[in-house]
Structures are given as C-alpha cells and as structure tokens.
Amino acid sequence: MRLKYPSSIKIVRIPCTGKVDILHILRAFEMGADGVYAVGCMEGDCHYDSGNFRARKRVEQARKILDTIGIGGERVQMYNLSAGEGPLFAKYAVEMHEKILKLGPNPLKLAKKKAA
C-alpha cells in the first residue's frame, strides 16, 4: 500500500489498546508530546473483549485531567479502525497532525523555555 502519513507521529506498539493507561498518556505530555492518540480495534471486535472500551475510558479521563491542568484535553484522541483499514490509519494520522498543528505545541515546552 505504501501509504504516507506525517513523520511527526511516533508509533508506540502495544498488544492491545486496553494496555494504555492514563499514566502513559500523561507521561507522554510530561516528556513533551504535543498530542497523543490511541488507535484501537473496532468497538465490538476487541480480541480481549473490552480492551478498546477500556482505552476509550482512559483517554476520556486523561482528557479531563489535561483540561483541568491547562494543557488541553483536545490533544488526546481515541480512534477505532480494523487492521485492514490502512488508508483510514493514514487519514487519522493526518487528521491528528493537522489538529495538533492548529492547537500549537505542548504549552509545557514554552513553560520550560521560560523557566530556563
């Protein structure tokens, strides 16, 4: 297929999105990520039954925390697609990339520069 998606995106491979924890998402922001999105299987198609639903809930909780602390919950997103939907994977990557470009960099980067 050789589809292109933005080089800004770093893929972290996990066995199931059910493995994603709020802490992983928060740590990514602490380490300077501008945005984080989880790509899980289609709802109802999870091999572990409910992994993608767990991920969705954790993404929602991470959103709330990021909103509370002023980083912006909209920087976190959950997507669902099947393993056969390569073009959709690339489309979501572009969508997320553009969304983050609009939102600008992680505010912590600016704060770190100011503090330095």
Place this chain on the structure above:
Amino acid sequence: MIVADKKPIEEIIEEIKDYTTILILGCNECVTVCEAGGKKEVGILASALRMYFLNQGKDVTIDERTLERQCDHEYLEEIRDVADQYDAIVSLACGVGVQFTAEEYHTVPVIPGVNTCFLGATEARGLWTERCQACGECILARTGGICPVSRCAKRILNGPCGGSSNGKCEINKELDCAWQLIIDRLDALGKLDDYETISPIKDWSTDRAGGPRKVVREDVQL
C-alpha cells in the same frame, strides 16, 4: 476494606499551591484496591501536578512514594530520612493513614488526597458499596449475614419499616431494603423462625455514640 474516592485535582492544587517541595504518598492497601490512592494513582496525580505547576511557571518539586501501609508505624518509618525535606505531604491513604502520617511527622503538613467513604466491598469494577459501619457489636449471626446497621437507612433492628416497597427502600428505588434481603436470606437458610425473635435494644456505646474507640488486646501486647 476502607473505600475511598479521589478528590478533584483542583481541590488538591488549592491546598498545596503555596508549597514548593511536595511528596505524594500512596498506600498499597485498601485505597489501591478501590483505585483511589495506590501507586498508579500516585503516578497520575504527581504527573498532573508537575505539569500544572510547570505550566504556571512555578518551580515545584513533586516526588512519588507508595508505602505498604500508612496505618502502621513500621512502614511510615520508611520515609523517616526524607520526610523533613518536603514542605508538605499529600497522602492518598484513607483518613487513618493521613492522620497516622501526620502524627508520625509532626512538623510536616499532611494533606488528604482522597475522600474516605466507608467500609465496603467491590461489587463490580468501579462499583463499591457499603457493608459495615464498625458498630463494635456484630449482629450478623442473627440477621442472615446481612447488616441492618449499615444497609438499612434507619439502622432498625426489627424491620422492615413501612417504607419498604417491592423489596426497595423508600429513600431510593434503586436501593434494596436490607430487611427484605434479611428475610429472603433467612428463608433460604430455613431460619425464618429467627425472624420472629425480637432483637433487644442494641448497646450503641460500642458505636460512635461512646466517643472515639479503641481495642486493647493485652494477650498480643509486648
């Protein structure tokens, strides 16, 4: 176990905003099981607070530590060497752990990071319900293993009252009438005759009515 719920991050921020070195102290026992104050919740809160203060342009150090228990001297001793280095400790243990930590480290402010709710059980993932009010004189042997003190809104000992309708309590249609549960269980046990026995007036002096309580066991004291 003791069931606690997370405090809103905003409330914790308000309490600690004037400090610059803070320890977030978790507990490996009950609050870990009810997902309010274990190692993971310590990590989440500490990460959120670090980002909040950095974003506010404040130089605040937030460290993380989780003890086996905060309600025992021996485990609290593990932070003896470092406790004084902090302006404040946010304890994610239950109210017992918060107070015991405060007693152990008298000059360091200890701030609660959770709301301690009740003695309960995990009914399902994310659902904890009350089962015991620690009244100090257990009557479960007479009530089919179902506690009217903690599960009946009126705490009545000879129920049900007139507010019981279709097995539910009048205060909430979702809430089971404890006395309906008791009668059903006594029936299942073939002990409905026990229901006919009137419970005597309970000695509430072993409950909170008698003031703060203590258990003294000379047989195990050193």
